[in-house]
Amino acid sequence: MVRRTVIALVIAATLAGRSAAIAQTPSPAAPQMPAWDADFSLGMISNSGRDEGDDQEHSSVHAEARVDFGHYWTQHLKTEVGLAFLNRWEDYSYETVPIPSGRGGNYVFTNNSLRMVAVTPTFTYQFFENQFAHPYVSAAARVSLFDIHSSRYAQTVTQNGVTSTVPALDRTSSKVIVRPVVAAGFKSYLSEHAFVRTEGSTMFGSDGSPHIALRVGVGFDF
Numbered sequence: 519m520v521r522r523t524v525i526a527l528v529i530a531a532t533l534a535g536r537s538a539a540i541a542q543t544p545s546p547a548a549p550q551m552p553a554w555d556a557d558f559s560l561g562m563i564s565n566s567g568r569d570e571g572d573d574q575e576h577s578s579v580h581a582e583a584r585v586d587f588g589h590y591w592t593q594h595l596k597t598e599v600g601l602a603f604l605n606r607w608e609d610y611s612y613e614t615v616p617i618p619s620g621r622g623g624n625y626v627f628t629n630n631s632l633r634m635v636a637v638t639p640t641f642t643y644q645f646f647e648n649q650f651a652h653p654y655v656s657a658a659a660r661v662s663l664f665d666i667h668s669s670r671y672a673q674t675v676t677q678n679g680v681t682s683t684v685p686a687l688d689r690t691s692s693k694v695i696v697r698p699v700v701a702a703g704f705k706s707y708l709s710e711h712a713f714v715r716t717e718g719s720t721m722f723g724s725d726g727s728p729h730i731a732l733r734v735g736v737g738f739d740f
Contacts, residue, residue, distance in 0.1 A: 552739030555588045555596075557715050559735025563604070565634075566723030569662065569695050577729055580604045580634075584733060588640075593647055600638040600658075607632055611668075626675070626684050631667040636660050638699065656701040660721055666691050697721050711739045 563582045581604070588598030609630045640658035672686040703717030719731045 557737025561733025
């Protein structure tokens, strides 16, 4: 009887020690989400003609190269900043030049050579966790920095029998325009940290009209 009791106590002590050891073993740590990401993309963007300095509202389409840097505050919420570059392009505007007689004026055309750089601070919400494709939605403000070179030759115009000379123009100016943007897209992972990013966005012009942009690029988490 005593022998059985001793054996039972030894077994109980062994099981209790093993249970305590299991309880003290730390559980595997959850995988750490990357804190940052960066990507480079190419795309097409539609701008408002009035924003570009034209006197008439229309849309002009340009190629765009863009880099983005983002920081994850949670697994879903991210802030990022995009920097976009557009090639220089040509446009024109017209203005009324008064004639000396005071009887109205005449239209003259000015050639405008434009270059734009855009900075886009963005708030992004990304759906899902540990998935191949992560859809997301974004709200942003696009800050467009325009560098404009305006030029025209000296011209002689005649109106109502009155002839006048319009002087040549060679002027460089700049302006800043801020427009709201909404976007949606996907981050599709090629490996643990490398991904392809596709996005469509809408920017609203000065009259509230929408202007569409599409882009696709590659990036990585770190």
